[in-house]
Amino acid sequence: MADILLRDIDPQMTERIMAIARERDWPIQDVVLHLLRQSLGLAEPLAPVPGDIARLSGAWEDSESRAFGDALRALESLPTPDP
Template identity: 40%
Template sequence: MTEIVLHDIDQVLVDRIKRVADARGWTVPRTLLHLLEQGLHVYEGDGRVHFDNSESEVLEAALAALEGIPDDAGFAMIGKLPVDESGP
């Protein structure tokens, strides 16, 4: 594999990379490889969204919970203003 050396990196960026590495339990080189691959997907415009297994499970659970909400007139009106039929 080709070695990549980065010079003059802003400390804020270094800290962000390290936070991602720590959160995922990855080494910094593995983290950089993953971030480069995912960033290239964004710029190449393949448009696909990728979730890891834990993210997929959380999303599926949230969608299942939303599907279980009863469809009633009261709940559907949350956040909506009543219609003023008297006109301006």
């Protein structure tokens, strides 16, 4: 296999690669290789990480919605701190 050295990777890309590595508990090299394969059409897109709330979808049940509303009203009744 060939080795390729990448230089001048911008901070935003670096942070995203590192975040994916942390989320999946993968080595950074594995993340980069997977993303390259994916972008070249040689691999499936990364599946959502279980527990990643940003990727969850669905609806609340009535009891959950009522409980959330009750909690919000309780928070609104708390006194605000002085600045």
